Amino acid sequence: MTLIHEPASSRDERVSAADRPMLPLLAMDGHTFGKRSAVTCHLKCGDACFHPVPNTTTNEYFRDIASAGLSRRALLGGGVAAAAAIVIGAGVGGDAPAASAATLGTKIGQTMPFTPIAPVAASVDAFTVPAGYRWSSIIRWGDPLFSKNDRFDPNAQTAALQARQFGYNNDYLDIIEGPLGLTAVLVANQEYTNENIMFPPTTDPAALNEQRRIGQAAHGMAVVQLYRTRRNGPWKYLVGAPLNRRITAHTPFTFSGPAAGHALLQTQDDPTGRSALGTLGNCAGGTTPWGTVLSGEENFNQYFVSPGDTAAEKRYGVGTSGDTRGWRAVDPRFDAVTNPGYRNEPNRFGWIVEVDPLAPNDPPVKHTALGRFKHEGANVIVGRTGHVAAYMGDDERFDYLYKFVSKDKFKKGVGGGARKHNKSLLTAGTLYVARFSGDSPAAEITGTGALPSDGAFDGTGTWVPLVVDGVSKVPGFTAAEVLINTRLAADAVGATKMDRCEDVEPNPKTGRIYVACTNNTSRGTGANETATEVNPRNVNRDGHVIEITEAGDDATATSFGWSILLLCGDPAKNPTTYFAGFPPEQVSPISCPDNVAFDSEGNLWISTDGAPSTIAYGDGLFKVPLEGPERGRVQQFLSVPAEAETCGPVVRDRQNMVYVAVQHPGENGSWAAQRSMFPDYVAPGTLANGAWGGPRPAVVQVWKG
Structure with missing residues (x-):
């Protein structure tokens, strides 16, 4: 090698x-x-x-598939749903062998x-x-977006420069190509920073505070125009292109949906509760059928210091141990203990964000209709009825899987009217949480990952409504309370605890849904829930992938069938790995x-x-x-x-x-x-000419040739 x-x-x-x-x-x-x-x-x-695990509920896992009122055979019958095509309008680093x-x-x-x-x-x-x-990087941390004069120098970095450069630690990525395949827009999340390797150590308070501001500017998202000379060739990015954009911890956002304006979103800076400043912990995302990009605000709780004495704060992990980066020294909204006027500031994060890469002057939107939790991302598909469904996972041990179905229908076409309409689809509709049922006896789910006697971990499930067209379906919660404190509402309806469901995506070829459950080493330990058929391993270090088929192959259905596609791990070391029956x-x-x-x-x-x-x-x-x-x-x-x-x-x-x-x-x-x-x-062991001696998180392209 x-x-x-x-x-x-x-x-x-x-x-x-x-x-x-x-x-x-x-x-x-x-x-x-x-x-x-x-x-x-x-x-x-x-x-x-x-x-401690923030979900302390005792929700029961539903094993009796008769309670769902549907058999797996009935659920999986029928054809395959057609997928909607994504339609939009119109370098850096050396090649390596x-x-x-x-x-x-x-x-x-x-x-x-x-x-x-x-x-x-x-x-x-x-x-x-x-x-x-072959491979090369397209763009790296610190590369200038708006002027070549904003060159990267880790020994002389400033917050003003970083806000004009590509951010740090990219996660979600898409390359949205123009009609000829020679131009494109790259959209990337910038999830978090590692100041320990980004900056030289210092004890000077002013220098430390500038590093904190740089960290804020390195979070968020980036939109970057690309070009290439042949359709299947590598890309370069264009400095100063009109669509280039940085979204940081200080970019203005608007709230949409039923919770916009609610008292729990109001702060001393925004008494209307209808606008927010910045986005944080942007993990995965999704590109919509109308060409916008969705981004999930995930581990936002760690950025805030708050009293942590309410049920909601405890459920979301917000408390006095937050702000590990010291941002409160340069931005008072991250310290609600000292500044009680910012008590609701954490509520303004944990949303799905929508950005239009073709409209650089439009403020990005935080969609309250999709609920607030540690969003890994959101992925949208058009259902048979024309309504769109967005699938979402809460990346926390023992938290839940969600789906949103729009109130209005998708309009075909790329014209201004259709696109404007489609950009409103995530503002109103129904938010669901998943409840899974297994079809094997409890005694056969041993926690080892060994298959039950029917040869598969599978069963059925129900999408339980939380909010329907702006009306709460959870007793004791208003619609806005459900959407702002979604975890508490999902607890109340008995949702199924999952092993950190992260990315959740519909297959555009078949319409089936795939859920990546990353791991959960706490399952089956202490007082925590033990293995269930949909999460069949205790101390689940390696994770698994679930395949879901909606009833009638319709993304807007309220019931589904499921099976485990993969039980991950190294089969040479772990005999209970499973790869859909393929020889391990x-x-x-x-x-x-x-x-x-x-x-x-x-x-x-x-x-x-x-x-x-x-x-x-x-x-x-x-x-x-x-x-x-x-x-x-x-x-x-x-x-x-x-x-x-x-x-x-x-x-x-x-x-x-x-x-x-x-x-x-x-x-x-x-x-x-x-x-x-x-x-x-x-x-x-050899660096390129002029290269810094440390790492630069980057977007990489791989091509045949």
């Missing part, structure tokens, strides 16, 4: 507190598995797994064939792709599924956030056929550099192109001891 850069063998996976001068003693030190870093746990999600790998199987697929790569050790600082493919010895090991995508043939692609718990492999992108004899055959396409996570996959298989966002490379390093050179290495 040819490597771009491999660190010295003495480089240890564990980093002492002395090597992390800007970080405290980390709560998750010694409690992570595989390649997962305690630094990532601290900075990305505020040590969520270290804190592709790495060859040990063969795990033969080339597969009708489009973009490749030989799966072998797993790559987590310590290897290389971006590894199959033989016959013929698959690539995979763990902690996070983001998913689909190619033109309807194959599932999975990006991971955590290597198999039994061995420290790097994260990667994996292809999984869903039909025919190859169904369930996991094949690794690429691996990301040391300590990085694979995010936002986009697959254009007919062009032999794949795009990913590489998040938190070299996460465990420090300013003085960086642990990755990604993406600016040109040979083992």
Whole structure:
């Protein structure tokens, strides 16, 4: 295997507190598995797994499928729903040679064939792709968007510059192409920052405060225009293009939907409760059939200090231990203890955000109709009735799966009238939460992952309404209270506790829904709920993927059938892995599924956030056929550099192109001891001319050639 850069063998996976001068003693030190870093746990999600599980309800898991009033056979009958096509109007880094790998199987697929790569050790600082493919970065942290004069210099960075540059730690990604395929708009989330490796250490209060402001400017989203000279070739980005845009922690937003203006959204700066400043923790997302981009505000709770003495604050993990980045020193709205006029400021985060990449002057919108929780993202499909459905996961241990169905119908066409109408579809409708039922006896769900006697983890489910056209269906809650404190409302109706359902996406080829349950090491421990058929492992370190078929193959249905497609892990170490019945010895090991995508043939692609718990492999992108004899055959396409996570996959298989966002490379390093050179290495241990000696999270393109 040819490597771009491999660190010295003495480089240890564990980093002492002395090597992390800007970080405290980390709560998750010694409690992570595989390649997962305690630094990532601290900075990305505020040590969520270290804190008590916020869902303390005793919701029962519904095993009696007769209670649903439908059999699985009845639910799965019928044809396949047609998917709506996405229609819109009208570089950086050097190429690196592709790495060859040990063969795990033969080339597969009708489009973009490749030989799966072998797993790559987590310590290897290389971006590894199959033989016959090449890669380069499109855009990196700090690259200027509006003027070439705003050049990146990590020793002289300012908040004003960062607000005009590409942000840090990208997650959701899309490349929305123009009609000829030679121009495009790139939209990316910028989820969180790692100040410990972004800045030189300092004790000067003014310098520390400027670093905090830079961190705020590095959060949010970016819209970037691209161009290329041939349809299947690599992209470059255009500095100063008219659609280029940065959205940060200080960008004005508007609220839409039934909760807009409610008292729980009002603060001393916004007594109307109809506008908000900024977006935070932007994780996954989705591109709508009308060409806008949705972004999920996820781990927002860690940014705020609040009294934490209400049921809602406790349920959302908001309290006195927040603000790990010290933003309250430069922005009073992050400290509701000292500044009670900002007590509702955390309520203004945790929403689905909609951005129109073709309208740079339009303020982005926070949609209250889709509920407030730790949104991983939202993905929209048009149902048979013409109404649209948005699928969403709450990325928390023992939290829930949701669906929103619009009140109004989708209008076809790309004209101004249709697009304007469609941009209002997420402002009113019905918000549901999922309740799952299994069809196996309780005694057969052992918590080990062993299949029950019928040979499958499967069953039926019901979408339980929370709000219907602005009217609450939860006793004791107004509609606005349901939408602002959605977790409490879902608790009240007995929703099914899940193992961190992250990305939830409909397959545009078949209409089936795929739910990536990343992991839940707390299941079956202490007083926590034990394994259920839809979450069949106790201490679930490796995660699983659920396949859902809506009743009548209609996205707007209120009942569904489900089965587990994958029980993830390394089959060489874990005998209870399951790959839709495909022989486990013929698959690539995979763990902690996070983001998913689909190619033109309807194959599932999975990006991971955590290597198999039994061995420290790097994260990667994996292809999984869903039909025919190859169904369930996991094949690794690429691996990301040391300590990085694979995010936002986009697959254009007919062009032999794949795009990913590489998040938190070299996460465990420090300013003085960086642990990755990604993406600016040109040979083992050699940096490109003028490159900084540390990592720069980036968007990467992979193409055949």
